[in-house]
Amino acid sequence: MHTKFLSAFITLLILLSPCMAQATPGIQYWTTAQGTRVYFVRTEGLPMVDLRVVFAAGSVYDGAQHGVASLTSALLDSEAGKWNADEIAQRLDSVGAVMETSVSKDTGSLYLRSLTDPDKLNVAVETLHAILTQPLFTAQDFERQKRQVLLGLQEKEESPGDLAEVIYAKAIYGDHPYGHPTDGEIGTVSKLTRNDLIKFYQRYYVAANAVVAVVGDLARADAETIVERVLAGLPQGAPAETLPTVAEPLAANTVKRFSPSTQTHVLVGEPVLSFNDPDYFPLYVGNHILGGSGLVARITQEVREKRGLSYSANSHFFPRAGKGPFTIRLQTRNGQTDRAMKVMMETTNKFIAEGPTDKELEAAKQNIVGGFVLRIDNNRKIAEYMATIGFYGLPLDYLNTFTAKVQSVTVADIVKAFKARVDPARFQTVLVGGAAGQ
């Protein structure tokens, strides 16, 4: 199936960026005896629950062992407690539960979706508890999973888009721990041992380093019991260490890499935005106009709609705990890369210099505010927001105040924030494709 434009795929990422206001879910908040913060929203009508346990255990904590966070996470649901990997999978399947582990730059997470029928939920919770608190990292599972990760890393090299992402992260972050791929590199992953994983697990998968989000048709008391059962026996431990500050690149630079592809992938940008940044709203609303709102955004209009140069041309901020990337991107047929890039960069530079028109700002606010209810209209989305609010320490009224903050942004705020924070003189440009060297 083919969709009209790719920005649909970006939506997920934007979801994790701020956005919200009135008619927001009632958040209940508590802290467990072991110091884990819990965010609960009761939703009625469907007999199901979504549960997210989020640790500061992302690839940013890899140290020199790039890929250790990712491999640790991938092995959690292999042998654990008294069950081997097959038994764990079959227990979850037999009650129709969905369980996933995942890793981002900042986080290592476990996600469970289950029916609330007690017989089923009990099996799901008991299994998640074993996965979370008693993973065995057996030698056999470890070797298998490591081989799979190594294959996955090779596969990335056949994709110009994936390759461009890897090179781009290195270009904008250098030696900062945001600079290496989340799943590591072939050289570093090959050297990982079972012990490295156990050490990583013991350090970061601890109660004081965790946030839990629960959303579903449960009474508060039941939600508390479930959280206690999932976390039971998890050592208190300590929160993850503070991350090194992200340094901005000192000068613009371009990196080119050959790929046997028909298109060249172009990524341009620098580290800019963290959650809790005072410039958050001017930058977010401004970028909505520049490249963040699908077909109506300026970059998409100029590159795609007016000139047919790319299927997907856009710009986004990806906020993180430390400064996350501001990235402008497109892909275009080899041979017209310069032309497409020129249009994209002129559009960006003009926006940074002049900001949006009053009319554009008004339209952006109408879109963001008018569509606010769509951001929290189901359990899955609410659970994602609870995890984000909890993990990044956003205020509990974050959703309630979101639209007011969007409404208050002025053209002058956007111009000021972009000029201060987004500087083409620091932009790192990455080109990967068949004509990257030309």
Added chain:
Amino acid sequence: MKISVKIFGLMLGLPLLAIAGQFEVSEFKLNNGLKVLVKEDHRAPVVVSQVWYKIGSSYEHDGITGISHMLEHMMFKGTEQHPAGEFSRIIAANGGSENAFTGEDFTAYFQSLEKSRLEVSFKLEADRMRYLKVDEGEFAKERDVVLEERRLRTEDQPRDKTMELFMALAFSNGPHKNPVIGWPEDIKEYTLSDLQKWYRQWYAPNNATVVVVGDVQPEAVHDLAQKYFGVLAPSRLPKLKSRTELDQTGLRRMIVKRPAKLPFLVMGYKVPVLKDAVKEWEPYALEVLTGILDGGNGARLPSRLVRGKQIAAEANVGYNLYSRLSTLLMIEAVPAQDHDTVALEQALREEIRQLQEKPVAPEELAQVKAQVVAHKVYEQDSGFYQAMQLGMLETVGLSWSKVEEYVDKVKAVTPEQVRIVARKYLVEDRLSIAYLDPLPITDDTTTAETLLENTHAH
């Protein structure tokens, strides 16, 4: 179940909404033939509106492959009343998000909106159902965009490219041999008149279904549909030709050589679908069979081939029982390190052989059914997904009511029925296989400028 992952996987990240299951679907038919399906969900003040057309790549003929998808792109390029780009600007100004997608059997357009804005969607969709106005300039630019889309999604993706060539191997005369996006030479040679003809022929109220899910009242939606869509004139639709695929007369094999890092294999057996099944239980038995192999991390392929024998790094099974024409039950797999595609194929075929010889264990069947029951609940967290199921079933010519039957039909499948369909359909004379044989990625890297040391402040 597996196929939902396959189809909807591409839709990840699209706006979703929630609906409570207790509401029935309301069905209306306007005098001009337009069908309207409404499902209430009052959990959030939102609405999703989708317009489904019975047109897609399975309706196309050689020379214009992909024209349905090209037309989908052009539908954003304006009418008399609303010039190019205005559709998207109006939806955005109303807080909406929108997109469109084309498949083998359908082309669909959707908006997600705050509930009071449904009228905006109907007004614009009704306008472009009959009054699209396209010119050569917009057409030529959008054709370039579609070519870029094809490069991004197919040309530069070794596995997707292999899949495309594999379909052309497995099907001889039926339309499944052509990719949804079209062959590149066809895309380059589309003319404006090809497109206009396609639009006039298929975009009409009597060839469309409007699906609305959300915080709405069915009667009010009906009245609104009558107001905007009811005034449109129907078309005389061409009689569909059957395009029945020739019987396969033996195993088909192909090797695809592309620059790539990893080998990959895809195999597909020609199987019936709900629409053409002589016995209605057979597609549901194939659905269960798919689940036995790959319906969760505890299913046979992940358990036996990925973890047990460690011969596969990945193995996925897909089957769409809701296809309009008979289709393939497909297995895609990547060999684990130190194994090759030949050994992996043998292991996969051994799994098929076991399905033919031994009835599946009751607990395996119970696992599959438990997942189907649970996912039926989870689906209701997403109004978009539910609207999509209703629209798709109606559009392929099955009634939307098949959505409601699904769980019971799957629950009724017996171990013996799974064995019967495995014996009848998963046989060599129905099988096609393609291997991706990686060519080295020649590293004529010309790193004109490399990363400078010290570009970063410390």
